[in-house]
Amino acid sequence: MKIGRGIKRNLLVCPRCKAEYTSYYTNAEIRKQQSKISKLYNAIRMTRNKSLLDQHYKKIDSIQSDLERDMNQLRIEVEGP
Structure with missing residues (x-):
């Protein structure tokens, strides 16, 4: 769900009561970092070299670790302290 300024709210919906719970927020930079991680995991699947895997x-x-920090900071900005 888009909430403005390029920020998206990712949520879970309870199957029983249909209540919405915020899972996390993303912005363009966070989505870019998530994409980098995905590409690295794809590279890992194709790599046999131990040092390259490491x-x-x-x-x-x-x-x-950067992503966790950025996501927590974004949550605080959106939801408040």
């Missing part, structure tokens, strides 16, 4: 996993860990 490099990919390190990049993924680094991006994920």
Whole structure:
């Protein structure tokens, strides 16, 4: 669900009561980081070189930690403290 300024709200809907629960928010930068992670996982599936695999996993860990920080910050901006 788009909520403005390029921000999207991703939610879960309870199958019983149909209540909506926010899972996370994304913006253009967060979606770009998610795409990078997806591409790295695809590269991992095709790679047999151990050192290259380790490099990919390190990049993924680094991006994920940045992504977590950015997503938490965006949630605070959207929902307030």
